[in-house]
Amino acid sequence: MALRPAVPLLAPSILSADFAKLGEALSMLEASGAEVVHVDVMDGRFVPNITLGMPVVAAMRKCTELPLDCHLMIVEPSRYALEFVEAGASWVSVHQEADPHIHRTLDSIRKAGAKAGVVLNPGTPVETLTDLFGDFDFVLLMSVNPGFGGQGFIPRVLDKVRRLDALRAERQTSFLIQVDGGVSLKNAPELVKAGADCLVAGNAVFKAPVPAAAIQGLQAAMRAARMTIA
Ligand code: DX5
Ligand code: ZN
Numbered sequence: 001m002a003l004r005p006a007v008p009l010l011a012p013s014i015l016s017a018d019f020a021k022l023g024e025a026l027s028m029l030e031a032s033g034a035e036v037v038h039v040d041v042m043d044g045r046f047v048p049n050i051t052l053g054m055p056v057v058a059a060m061r062k063c064t065e066l067p068l069d070c071h072l073m074i075v076e077p078s079r080y081a082l083e084f085v086e087a088g089a090s091w092v093s094v095h096q097e098a099d100p101h102i103h104r105t106l107d108s109i110r111k112a113g114a115k116a117g118v119v120l121n122p123g124t125p126v127e128t129l130t131d132l133f134g135d136f137d138f139v140l141l142m143s144v145n146p147g148f149g150g151q152g153f154i155p156r157v158l159d160k161v162r163r164l165d166a167l168r169a170e171r172q173t174s175f176l177i178q179v180d181g182g183v184s185l186k187n188a189p190e191l192v193k194a195g196a197d198c199l200v201a202g203n204a205v206f207k208a209p210v211p212a213a214a215i216q217g218l219q220a221a222m223r224a225a226r227m228t229i230a
Pocket of ligand 2: 038039071200
């Protein structure tokens, strides 16, 4: 992932899908043109909620060709990161707040053949990443406190996206900026204009009357916003 994508990517979050019909949800995402599938892994310790683990990722891997983007909201993520790659994750992201040896974890994810990402909670400044530039493929900025879908977007994250985009340009380094939490048709254009390359959307897709139409609407808004800065 040396270069930023020509068009911004949409990563619907299956956390908001019906877990009894994951196969159908994945088929719908693929047919609708979603670029990435965001998979929220929660352990009940790093965050208050518990979701799914490697067996479910392996089962999803059999149902879709789309890249599976595993967002690990777990303590000691280095213990499990490679197991998620083995289960079929193409992207694996680890919270900086959860891993004192994140440099090593990112390196091991890359060596296993997946894209390595660092996640920052809303209260963690983007400047804490500067000594890791070059060692990750993407940064995931949380725009809610992680743990649940359907929360409200925290507006000051827009400034974090701008600051990270500026740091990326200043250091002439390339990585994707992903944003996760409360993404909607209302804020997606501003996020893309601020420098985001990949937006995660849970409720905005799966709670929409027609999820496929919501995907296409978000993608159209993101692409139009990108054109204004190209
Ligand atoms: C929150 C998760 C998000 C969540 C997003 O902890 O990391 O990926 O699924 O859902 P929405 O888009 O509904 O905020
Ligand atoms: Zn997530």
